[in-house]
Amino acid sequence: MSSPGPQSTPASTEPKHPSRHLLEKSKREAYLDLCVPLHKAAIKGDWDTAKRILTNNPTLLSASITKGWQTALHIAAGARHIHFVEELVKMMDEEDLALQDKKENTALSLAAEAGSIEIAKIMIQKNKFLPTIQTGKGPTPLFKAALLGQSEMACYLYPKTYPTLSETNRNALFFSCIDTGLYDLAMKMLEDDTTLATASNSKAETALHVLARRPLEFGGRSTLGMCSRLMKSFSGIEDSYKSSKQTKALELVKCLWNQILKHDDDYVMCLITEPSEVLFDATRLGNYEFLSVLINAYPDLLWETDDENRTIFHVAVLYRHASIFNLVHETGSIKDIIVTFTDDENNNILHLAAKLAPQNQLNLVSGAALQMQRELVWFEEVKKIVQPLYIDMKNKDGKTPQELFTSEHEGLLCKGESWMKSTANSCMLVATIITTVVFSAAFTIPGGIADNTGAPKFLKDTAFIIFVISDGVALFSSSTSMLMFLYILTSRYAENDFLKSLPLKLMVGLASLFISMTSMMIAFSTAFYLSCHDGLGFVSDFIFIFAFVPVVLFVFLQYPLLCDMFLSTYYSGLIFQPRKHMIQ
Incomplete structure (x- = not known):
């Protein structure tokens, strides 16, 4: 042009x-x-x-x-x-x-x-x-x-x-635009000078190398907690500027890749493997959209391996990028061949799933127990795609995938156990106090007993009925909560217990504790009302309002944990269900 x-x-x-x-x-x-x-x-x-x-x-x-x-x-x-x-x-x-x-x-x-x-x-x-x-x-x-x-x-x-820029200055400007996210100008420069697609910066990297390491520029996964991500997805709020920037970045990658593919295969492979391997840089960082562009235009990349003989699927499992791993289900019979590849240490893809995830991936889930749960989910999901022979296959260290998982996650298992026990201990103390209070309240009748009949004075009063029901609910739910936390404290803490059993018991315990606390406050408020409403009606109203402050605080402090636990337990498998096809 x-x-x-x-x-x-x-x-x-x-x-x-x-x-x-x-x-x-x-x-x-x-x-x-x-x-x-x-x-x-x-x-x-x-x-x-x-x-x-x-x-x-x-x-x-x-x-x-x-x-x-x-x-x-x-x-x-x-x-x-x-x-x-x-x-x-x-x-x-x-x-x-x-x-x-x-x-x-x-x-x-x-x-x-x-x-x-x-x-x-x-x-x-x-x-x-x-x-x-x-x-x-x-x-x-x-x-x-x-x-x-x-x-x-x-x-x-x-x-x-x-018009006055030298080739060196054009290259420098082009990479500056990419570094600062000016993708529309970078695209214009590429249209005016297609040689920029193969130009390199001071580190001998092409534009593709730079863009491969920027997953957030393409809408990559954020580090928000699971509950926060779900709330954000339901809110329907989208940053239009960010979306526009991601679209421009993708268009730039498409144009760069189309220009590069005009060269012969040897040149293309040399360009994207030196000084680092573009394909695996993007995979390690979970740059799904970037990889989608490259693989759609050049499916042969699925067979490429890194310097340790790992495909993008092996690397995706190692770095826990489900969106990239899900591509394995789109490859048809190729999958059965690729999953048999072993790396230089004779680790198959299940061995890599058995390794401890990078810390930044573990941090996506709150608490060591849920992190252990997520690791188990990954291990079980990868196990589904490997042949039975490879489940018991040993690596160079003589370890099967299960043995490697146990040794790699020993520390996380201990942290998960400690976190579960400390949480259960704290919550059990609160549940015990509530049980004691509401049990004794059942024998302390608000308003007293009528002398002639021995029945409660407010037996037919609506407030008294509310008191009885709420006191009973508080007692039963706090007792349930105590039992759940007691189970957690006495559990054997086997690896598979973290998959469903322990998280479920903790969820039931926390939910029961919340119900018991709410019911106790209702019982307290109605009892105070029955005792003081004749002379101090405004005081009972005031007490009724402030009685729910602890309940609100409990929700505010524990809801994120309960939400993350629920989603992690029942919806973790959804990350392995691709929302869209990479190969189109």
């Missing part, structure tokens, strides 16, 4: 600095009387004051008014005062707009950093060569905008700067 914009002659590379005569020691008084007020006016955008000073002292238009050699235009451009800059530029000569400060920044460079397109347009209209002036031997305003992620500014300056 043709280069954007008209060809123009770049400005001289020799820096042109403003006059510094007012910074001399002999001119200290003039500096304080003129430069300081002008500096303040430029910062505030006070054009009236600045105009009065400049009209009386026109040499200040091209003079340094700060110790950093900045002119009034530098200050106003960096402060984004459009009207001030517009009026100031009218008074200045064309060449004065190219003046550079001590760091060799032009006023346009500062405007580019600030992202003020209107100011840039005003200055470029006066001097069309400004975009090509470099900061010494450093970046042009376009580079400054790209480095700071100023997307609109970078897109505006690009066609005005591109």
Whole structure:
């Protein structure tokens, strides 16, 4: 394609600095009387004051008014005062707009950093060569905008700067755009120069190498807890900016990959395996969407292995990326062959599932017990796809997958047991106290007993019926809770107990504890009402309201754990059900 914009002659590379005569020691008084007020006016955008000073002292238009050699235009451009800059530029000569400060920044460079397109347009209209002036031997305003992620500014300056860029500078700008997420500009550059698809940065990496290590740019999995992720998915709230950015990133990957695939197979494989293996960089980080683009266009990648003889499925299992592992179900009969591959240590894919997951993956689930549960879910899921022969296969260390799982997870098992016992101990103490209180309350009749009949005075009162029911519910639910926590404390803590048994007992215990606490507070409130409502009605209302503060606090503090436990126990298997097909 043709280069954007008209060809123009770049400005001289020799820096042109403003006059510094007012910074001399002999001119200290003039500096304080003129430069300081002008500096303040430029910062505030006070054009009236600045105009009065400049009209009386026109040499200040091209003079340094700060110790950093900045002119009034530098200050106003960096402060984004459009009207001030517009009026100031009218008074200045064309060449004065190219003046550079001590760091060799032009006023346009500062405007580019600030992202003020209107100011840039005003200055470029006066001097069309400004975009090509470099900061010494450093970046042009376009580079400054790209480095700071100023997307609109970078897109505006690009066609005005591109014709003067050398191949080295084009490559540097292209990678800067990728580094700062300016994918729309990177796409435009790739359309103008397709050789950028195979260009490399200072680390000898192509753009694909860089993008492979950015799963979040493609909507990769966040580190939110399971409960939080579910609530977010149901909320229907989507960050449109983030979604748009992910779409642009994917489009860029597609364009890069299509350009690379125009070369022969040997060149393609060499390009994506040096200096690191793009396919496995993306797999280790769970960059599912990135891999989807590559594999859709070039399915042969499914057979590729890393330097340890592992396919992307083996690596996905090792790093616990279910979305990538699920691809194995789309490969048909290929699956039966790929899962038989063993690595350099003679580990099959089930051995890799038996290894302890990376800490960042464990942290996606709260608590050591649920982390152990998730590890068991993974192990059982991978076991489903391997042939019976490989379930008892030994690696170089002479361990079967089950033996490796036990040794790898010994520490996590101990932590899970400790976490379960400490949680059960704390909750059992509360359940015991509630049981004691509500049991004794059953024999302490609120309002007393009638002398002539021996029956409770408020036997037919609705509040009394509520008291009896709530006291009974509190007793039964707290007793249930105690039994559940007692089971947890006396459990044998075998590995498989963490899969369903222990989490289920803890959930029932916590739910029963919540019911007992709520019922106890209802019983207390109704008892207080029956005893005091005649003379202290407003007090009983007040007590009734505040009686539920502990209940609310319990929900606030324990609900996330209960929610995570429920989802982890009953919905963990859903992560192995692909929501969409990678190969289309």
